[in-house]
Structures are given as C-alpha cells and as structure tokens.
Amino acid sequence: MRPKKFLLAVFIVLAATCVCAAKDSSPVFRVSVMQSDEHLFHESIIENLEDSLEKALGAKTKVEISTDSPETIKAKLKEGRVELVFCNSVLYRALLPYGVRDLATVHSDWNPNPNRADGAALIVKRDGEISSLNQLLNLKGPKVAMEKSRHFDVLYYILGEFETLKLDSEKFKTFLSENTRKSSELVKNVIQGKMDAALLPACFLEQHVVEYPSLYREIKVLNPLRSSELPCTVSTTLYPNWSVLITPNISMKQATDIAATLLTQPKSSDGAWWSVSTQFVGVDKLLKNLKVEQYSYLREWTLRRFFEEYFPFIILFGAFLTGVILYSCIANRLIKIRTRQLSQSLLRLSKYKKEFELVRRDNEIYHRMGIVSHISSLISHELRQPLNTISCYSQGLLMRLEKGPMEQGQISDIVYQIHKKTQGADEIIKKVRDFAKFGSRPVATELNQSIRKA
Incomplete structure (x- = not known):
C-alpha cells in the first residue's frame, strides 16, 4: 500500500505544479x-x-x-x-x-x-519682497523648493518660461532644493518662511485651497498667467x-x-x-x-x-559656391572658345600675311618689269634720234669720201656733229640711269632758252 500512496502523492504534487504553471x-x-x-x-x-x-x-x-x-x-x-x-x-x-x-x-x-492642460505654478509669500521672476533671480541665494523627481513636469515647465522671457534659467537651477515632501508640505514651508518659493503642478493650488480657504491671503503666484482653457493660475505656458x-x-x-x-x-x-x-x-x-x-x-x-544652427547660412554659402563654380565653368568655357577663335584669327592673319607678301612680291616684280619696260621704251625713243643722226652723218661722210678727197674743214664739221650727237646720247643714258635710281625730280629750267631751242 505504501507504494500506491507514494505514487498518489507524486501525482497530486505534479497536478498542483501544472495548475500553478498554467495559472502563471x-x-x-x-x-x-x-x-x-x-x-x-x-x-x-x-x-x-x-x-x-x-x-x-x-x-x-x-x-x-x-x-x-x-x-x-x-x-x-x-x-x-x-x-x-x-x-x-x-x-x-x-x-x-x-x-x-x-x-x-x-x-x-x-x-x-487637452492640448493646453498642464503647467506649473511658482509660489511665494504674498507679503514678501519677491514680486517677479526677475526679482527672484536677483536675490542672493534664494531657496526654491521642488518635489523630488519632478524634472519632467514642473521644473522643465518653469525653465521653459525663463527661456521664453530671456532670463537666466541656469542660474535659477542653482536655487532649487529637491524635497521628498509632497506639494502640500512645500506650500507650508513657503508660508512659514523656510523656503522663498516653491514649484507646484498646475491646479494643485486650486485643489488645495478648497481645504485651506485662507491660502490665497498668504501666498501668490509669480508671473501669473490665466487662460479660459484652464481655470487655474499658472506661471508657465500650458502644455498637453x-x-x-x-x-x-x-x-x-x-x-x-x-x-x-x-x-x-x-x-x-x-x-x-x-x-x-x-x-x-x-x-x-x-x-x-x-x-x-x-x-x-x-x-x-x-x-x-x-x-x-547654421543651416540657412550653409544653404546660402552652398548656393554662392555653386554659383561661383558655375560661373567659373562658364567663364572657362567662354575663354576656351575665345582663345580658339583668336588662334584661328591669328592663323588666318598669318595666312593672309603670307598671301600679301606673295602679292607684294609679285607687284614688285611687275613694277620692276614696268620700270624696265618704261626705261626700254624711253631709251629706244630717246636714243633713236641721235643714233639716226650719227648714222646719217656717217653714211654721208662715207659717200662723200667715195667721190673724192674732201677738205679738212668739211670732214671736221661732220665729225664734230657725230661727236655732238654721241654726247647727246650719253646724256640721255645718264638721265635714264638717274630716273631708275631716284625717279623723276624737278629740275630748274630756263624757259626762254627751251622755247628758242624748240
């Protein structure tokens, strides 16, 4: 029987364990x-x-x-x-x-x-010397009481108000004294003068004054803000x-x-x-x-x-830098285009200069050929007359000598004429040579003599 009782006891323990496990x-x-x-x-x-x-x-x-x-x-x-x-x-x-x-x-x-339903109230003694947040900051080491672990509501709310009013929120934090007591105890500490001020959650004062009607005669709210959306006096902006x-x-x-x-x-x-x-x-x-x-x-x-912090300025600087880079790229592109055009112009100018040199040389050759032709015509025209005269005198002298002896005076006259015409031809050659060197030049001339000669 003992083994059966033992098995029954084990079964009961296991069943109870399963029930407890199922429950847990x-x-x-x-x-x-x-x-x-x-x-x-x-x-x-x-x-x-x-x-x-x-x-x-x-x-x-x-x-x-x-x-x-x-x-x-x-x-x-x-x-x-x-x-x-x-x-x-x-x-x-x-x-x-x-x-x-x-x-x-x-x-x-x-x-x-519900978007504007939470905030904080900073209270002080009504008959005290503190009447504003700025005065509180100007006091030498005031004591401000706050419940412990209330950083995420009343503390942040009041610090946010200091920031909004451009007051020194960091200085205010040095005045805080965290207290494990409840908000009702903090109110008593302010009334008794143990604390200069106290931070309370929104509407706590209105709740508390129901039990202590004389409370408003002893304390006041700094920086009082009232709204139709919340029937409570607070010191801060309202939050959700x-x-x-x-x-x-x-x-x-x-x-x-x-x-x-x-x-x-x-x-x-x-x-x-x-x-x-x-x-x-x-x-x-x-x-x-x-x-x-x-x-x-x-x-x-x-x-x-x-x-x-500087996002707008970064955007402006980025836009300016982009503009400068874009302008630099465009200017560089235009410079390259203008440089290429100038290079092409210089090449064309060099080509035209070479062509001009060729044309100038050709013109010079043609000019010289013209001068030569002009000189040739001048020589042929000017020398033809004295040469014809010399030829005629020479032929006449020969013909006269063939007929017989001549007097010396006649021969001298003919030779003199030939010599004179030879000098005239030589004078023509000198004038042509001077013209080829210096071109035509004005020469002083006796007009009467030229007319009589003509």
Missing part, C-alpha cells in the same frame, strides 16, 4: 505610470485606465501597473519590459527615440482643451495633458483594442475621460530650448548642431 503562464501586460503625487485626477484616471485595459485585453491577460520615475521608465523601455506608458507630454516627447507613440490623452471638465503611450512591444491588435476602449470609456468619478491631443510642437520646442534629452547635443558643438 497567463500573459502579463505591463504598464508604467510616471511618478507624480497629488496630480489632478491622478488616482481616479489610473483606476479608469486599469479598468479599460482589463476590458480591452480580456480576463486572460494580467495587467500589472507600476509607478516609476522617468529614469526607470527609460530603463524599462531599453530592456523591453513595458508595453504601455502613462506620463505627461514632456516625458512623452523625451521618449520618442525609444519608439513610443501617443494613443490617448486625458480630458476633463477642468481642461476642455497626460497621455497613454504604446511601446514597440505591443501588438497592433492590442493597440487598436485599447484605443477603441479608452476613447469610448465614460467619464470617471472626478469628471475625467480620454481624448486625443494633437499639438506637441510646443513641448518639442521646450526641450530644444532647454537643450535636454534628445536635444542635449545642442550643448556641445557637434556636426549635427552646426548644421542645425
């Missing part, structure tokens, strides 16, 4: 909520979120909700240990590099516009309300079911429900102006920051 094997849906004590509608909206998730995911899925600091949420996203995040708009935009996307945003009777974020670990069906459930969920007991926020540009600008989170590179001179 149900899927777990992990939700991380940003830590923010005493925030307006915080508890009721988380309860509403939990009910909506259980309704959307079904009873078989176990929903685990944990309250975490922003740093813890980032660590969980890196390790893939969270499916849904519920946080304010600043943390949401800081988590964009982790692949999160907004699904739904808190909407309530208090804030009819808290949002539910889906992470890369969630399936498309789960995201669709959760979105449909949230957006159709009725109001909570405090008058809050789910809507959609569409304007996160202001939050992105806030983070960029503060140079934090994904914009922390702006604090150092990196290549990315250089391009973002």
